[in-house]
Amino acid sequence: MSQERFYSIITDANLSPKQKSNYLALEAEASLPYMEINTETRKAMDDGVLCDMFEGHAPFKPRYVLPDYAKFLTQGSEYLELSPAENFDDALNLLTIIYHHVPSVTSIPVYLGQLDTVLLPYVGALSDEEIYQKIKRFWIMLDRTLPDAFMHVNIGPTDNIICRTILRVDAELKQIAPNLTFMYDADITPDDLLRQAASNICECSKPHIANYPVHAQAYNNTGFGIVSCYNSLPLAGGSNTLVRMNLKEAAKKAENKSDFVNHVLPHYCNIMFGLIETRSAFLHEKSNFFEGFLTKEGLINEDRFAPMFGIYGMAEAVDILMEKEGIEAKYGHDEIANQLGHAISKQLSEIVDATDVKYGYHGKALLHAQGGISLDIDVTPGVRIPYGTEPDPVSYVQATVGHHQYYTSGISDILTIDETVKSNPEAMFNLAKGALQLGYREFTANVASNDLVRITGYMVKLSDIAKYDAEGSRTNTTFLGAEAAKNTEVLNRTPRVAALETTPTYAK
Numbered sequence: 001m002s003q004e005r006f007y008s009i010i011t012d013a014n015l016s017p018k019q020k021s022n023y024l025a026l027e028a029e030a031s032l033p034y035m036e037i038n039t040e041t042r043k044a045m046d047d048g049v050l051c052d053m054f055e056g057h058a059p060f061k062p063r064y065v066l067p068d069y070a071k072f073l074t075q076g077s078e079y080l081e082l083s084p085a086e087n088f089d090d091a092l093n094l095l096t097i098i099y100h101h102v103p104s105v106t107s108i109p110v111y112l113g114q115l116d117t118v119l120l121p122y123v124g125a126l127s128d129e130e131i132y133q134k135i136k137r138f139w140i141m142l143d144r145t146l147p148d149a150f151m152h153v154n155i156g157p158t159d160n161i162i163c164r165t166i167l168r169v170d171a172e173l174k175q176i177a178p179n180l181t182f183m184y185d186a187d188i189t190p191d192d193l194l195r196q197a198a199s200n201i202c203e204c205s206k207p208h209i210a211n212y213p214v215h216a217q218a219y220n221n222t223g224f225g226i227v228s229c230y231n232s233l234p235l236a237g238g239s240n241t242l243v244r245m246n247l248k249e250a251a252k253k254a255e256n257k258s259d260f261v262n263h264v265l266p267h268y269c270n271i272m273f274g275l276i277e278t279r280s281a282f283l284h285e286k287s288n289f290f291e292g293f294l295t296k297e298g299l300i301n302e303d304r305f306a307p308m309f310g311i312y313g314m315a316e317a318v319d320i321l322m323e324k325e326g327i328e329a330k331y332g333h334d335e336i337a338n339q340l341g342h343a344i345s346k347q348l349s350e351i352v353d354a355t356d357v358k359y360g361y362h363g364k365a366l367l368h369a370q371g372g373i374s375l376d377i378d379v380t381p382g383v384r385i386p387y388g389t390e391p392d393p394v395s396y397v398q399a400t401v402g403h404h405q406y407y408t409s410g411i412s413d414i415l416t417i418d419e420t421v422k423s424n425p426e427a428m429f430n431l432a433k434g435a436l437q438l439g440y441r442e443f444t445a446n447v448a449s450n451d452l453v454r455i456t457g458y459m460v461k462l463s464d465i466a467k468y469d470a471e472g473s474r475t476n477t478t479f480l481g482a483e484a485a486k487n488t489e490v491l492n493r494t495p496r497v498a499a500l501e502t503t504p505t506y507a508k
Helices: 002-010 017-031 039-046 069-075 088-099 115-122 128-145 161-173 191-204 212-218 247-252 257-285 314-324 335-354 393-406 419-423 425-438 462-471 478-487
Strands: 064-066 111-114 152-155 179-184 208-211 224-227 231-234 237-246 305-312 366-369 413-417 442-447 452-454 459-461
Touching (some): 002 017, 039 257, 064 111, 064 224, 064 231, 069 111, 069 115, 088 128, 111 115, 111 224, 115 152, 128 161, 152 224, 161 179, 161 191, 191 208, 208 212, 208 425, 212 224, 231 305, 237 247, 237 257, 237 366, 247 314, 257 305, 257 314, 257 335, 305 335, 314 335, 335 366, 335 393, 393 413, 393 425, 419 442, 425 442
Parallel strands (some): 179 208, 237 305, 305 366, 413 442
Antiparallel strands (some): 064 237, 208 442, 231 237, 452 459
16 A cells, blocks of 8 residues: 555656655554554544544654844854854845754744844844845745745744834735744733834735733743744744644533533543654654754753643534533534533543653643634634634634633634725724733734635635645645645634724724
8 A cells, every 4th residue: 555655746746856755754654553542542543533633653753943043143053163153144044044944843943033132133234135035035935945834934023123024025926835823912012003004904914913022921031932824832942742632523422511521531631742742752862863963062952842732622522512401502603611611621631731751841741723624524723713703803813712812832813804995904903902901812803805715724825726726836835724624624713804893992
């Protein structure tokens, strides 16, 4: 069977030689025997309750790596035979080089740095126009040489020329890569900069807008980054593994709400921690990853890596438990259902906080609302409201904001806004600001008429999906978007008119 699979890959007319090499490497990883796990863990995986996110049967690299790029530019690299950067061109050149040496689960770097902070020391006497031209060429290079929508840049929360130029270039080029998060801090970020970010969303569905103080505090103000789709992790560290639980499948196994809370959920959490420990131990103890130059040159630190404890299917789990209790209430629409969801998130947070892991951030895993994958059928990502049933934007935020306090390692609700918002970008500004004031960790929105659209958190172009089966795509993540469009209801999100968010009780 493996030989047939290899042959089908190398003869696929829609794959580039580079894509064929990547797929062959994945098949080789999958051909290895799985690490030793017990029967209970294997059954939980076979039953669809637990999922290892296809990270490999014997992980030899972390899922996500967040190097300290500012340190790299300052010190250069002995391994890469690079002197420290002396000017803006040096800085861009050094970054271009190191990105090709930063691994991830996708084999492409998922974190490109807090680029405004990283690049500002090298601006010198460059004019605004010179900076614009250099950033624009850099942006095009990233998309063409590392064509993967999980690749992620951070900017903000301060107002500076690099931040503003990146927003300008991103809106102009409308590329799927890199993904982008704008950090917002009400005490630092001026409203007109947030307005520019909100206007960008209207143009190209980017950036995410992150609640900077909330994330920074979660990591003791020692540095963090948003990577891949919307994953928050320690700077100079990352995530060694991500294991996720399908709450829908777990809820099916409960007799009632009490049984779920007291027995089923703790039971599967315990099994999940065992799988996390097994996967992390192999990476840290057998793969020799942390013997590489990133560690030796101080760009990453092994003790700043942590496993991500992911969950998804909250909506379906709550609806199943409501039905078992004989209550007619739906997640996202009825307060009793929403409160049960919030209580489950709180319980998960308490379990994760109380459980020690050997290779964690201060000995702990990080709770994460996982955004789904293209193979998920009839189950909603993270704690989102099911596609096609979304209420108006304000009701959506109010229904889900109670979850955001618990998910240290990332939570994202993607609001789909009607195209009329393009004639009134102030509505997007008010919606984003109001959501962040209420406690959202991260605000994300699609605009219905845009070609560039978020799937689970990464970007694709609808035009690329439409022709993928016939032509393939130079962009690695188009395949995932096309598969998600077939298997899930991801393109059936209900566009909502942004209007209620301007009421005095919501936006202040």
